[in-house]
Amino acid sequence: MNRSAPAPAASAPPAVAPPRDGLLGRLGVWSVHHFKTVLVGWLIVVIGLGAFAPKVTSALSGAGWQANGSDSVKVRTLAEEHFAGNASSAIQIVVHADRPVTDPGVQQVVDRVTALAAADSRISTVVPPQPGATISQDGRTAVLLAGAKASPDDMVRAADDLKEPLRELSGGGVDVTATGASVLWSDFNTANHDAMMKSEIMSWPVTLAILVLAFGSLVAAGLPLLLTMAGLAASAGSLVLISHLFPVSIWAMNFAMMFALALGIDYALFLVVRFRAARAKSERGSDSSRSVAETMDTAGKAVLLSGATVLVSLSAVMLVPSPAFRSMAGGIMLAVLFVLAATLTLLPAVLGRLGHRVDALSLPWAKREAQTSPRFEAWGERLWKQPVRWGALALVALLALAAPVIGLRTAMPSINVLPDDASAKAGYTAVQQAFGDGAPGTLQILTPTDQAAATAQTVANTPGIAGVMPAMPAADGANWSMIQAVPSVDPSDPQLGHTVNTLRAELPDHTLVGGASVENLDLQHLLTEKTPLVIGVVMALGFVLLLLALRAPLIAALGTAASLLSTGAAFGVARLVFQDGHGSGLLGFTPQGFLDGWAPVFFFAMIFAIAMDYTVFLLASAKEQYERTGDPRKAMVGALSHSGRVIFAAAAVMVAVFFTFAISGPLPPKEMGIVLGVAVLLDAALVRLVLLPVLLRLTGRAAWHTPRWLDRILPNIPFSHS
Structure with a gap:
């Protein structure tokens, strides 16, 4: 059986x-x-x-805004060493009276000013007013020079300590104000620091509200x-420790x-x-x-x-x-x-x-x-079905906003970025009214002593020079003489740059042209020269990092290039606002006719860093979905579904923070707030949540393709957890 x-x-x-x-x-x-x-x-x-x-x-220091190795920095260094501190970092003390400065009452104020400045260990000597040079023609304005005995950074700290005690000596028809480059940077840093702290305080309630809603x-x-x-x-403590080095x-x-x-x-x-x-x-x-x-x-x-x-x-x-x-x-x-x-x-x-x-x-x-976010998932599906329509709209908007960047002009900030009650601005105005438009930007020209006469003659005959002071030999007997020349234009006038270039081309060999205004010109020239290099290096390194992480050269290149669109649009808006003055009344500032010179280099690096932050979040999420499914559609839609809300919320916080800078304080924080805020807004709204997903849709599987030769040399970094 x-x-x-x-x-x-x-x-x-x-x-x-x-x-x-x-x-x-x-x-x-x-x-x-x-x-x-x-x-x-x-x-x-x-x-x-x-x-x-x-x-x-x-x-932390307040100076450092200089082009290392430039002629103007060499002039300042030599002036500190050989001319008793009569350098661009010296403090100028302006005494303006309603009567001649020879009046005994005014002289008593001058004596107190001299004693106060001389008591500071960072001051080398105090040069009294000189008739025909630092006393005005009407005899009612005099300038004392407090020579620099310390580094430019310490001279800014000296200005911090001296400007208010000097102002307190005013009274009885006599006004005392400190001015010069060190005082300008002191006022500039104070005003900007106060504005940034105010903006931080203003942004916290908005930030907290967005965080609570997002989480x-x-x-x-x-x-x-x-x-x-x-x-x-x-980081704050570390910066303090590093500042000792x-x-x-x-x-x-x-x-x-x-x-x-x-x-x-x-x-x-x-x-x-x-x-x-x-x-x-x-x-x-x-x-x-x-x-x-x-x-x-x-x-x-x-x-x-x-x-x-x-x-x-x-x-x-x-x-x-x-x-x-x-x-x-x-x-x-x-x-x-x-x-x-x-x-x-x-x-x-x-x-x-x-x-x-x-x-x-x-x-x-x-x-x-x-x-996941159903709304961003639905948005991803819409982009998948109509990629050309939405991509074209985003691209046209970005290009239209970026178009004004073609006429963008940059320069170092003028005295107008300071509040009206700032010491440096009050002294600057007093000097200008008493001695001429170019007096606050007096040039310092160092030449070998045996060439002093020829150099002075050439300077006097140069267009754009209003007056030349007699050559002054070095205080320590060195083979240098200093010739101080007063330009005919305000230090922020573009014509001053042409005058300086003419002097450098025509003066005898080994002659150096410097002064505070020339240091700004040299820094601006350096920034203009280095901007293409910085932009190229930033983009190249960003692409390499994306390539190493994603192993996909096409989407790494597209993601990197897309960052230029939001950056260009932000600078285009900056040109319309800060150069042309559109909206200046609403934001409460007087346009300078240019964007501050550090903006293209520094703001570009900051914007690119933030933009790549969002690029990484989106593409890492897309790669994770692609590794799991092998489906380009699920990768693109899934990336928006998983990371779209995060990008949107993070961008909202950043925009809120940056735009608070646009409504507080002096001009530089406003520039930073508008440029960075607009860049983040456009990058998140149009590039990362529209254009980049559209590029993923149009490129399909090619977006994630790795050539064989590249596959052999790139590390394998999976973004899925399996």
């Missing part, structure tokens, strides 16, 4: 191996499991470095502030504050949104470390790449041999490094400890379970 075969035993489903964590995933898990170690480590860093942070405003939870909304405060305290511009701290806030929000948004999605997929009550690992291996890689792109973009500014620019770029890079380190260690540790409590204190309408 046949026996039926026994029924096979039910086989258990094959075990699914847990995903293998990558390097950042393992770092995130380690941070979760060593929460106390990470927390104590960051407390040590923040408290240790933060202890120095309160000294940041007094420790939907008060607890989650507080996480960016954790990163920002940690990064800001550490070499001068660091006070603007380095101002920009570091802004970038620490902006990037802290960006990075926290990206990681927290991804952590919530990972938590939603996991079983209730499961270990949060697995969600952290997935978050770090996906969003964490995008954050790391974004941070590297920001650092690379700003590093190109180091190609400009100007201390102010290098220290500003260095300050921002330091803040980015600390924020990035906190994002990759402290934030995952806190997320792992919070777990589901990250959604604590949620808003009533917040949807915790939402992993």
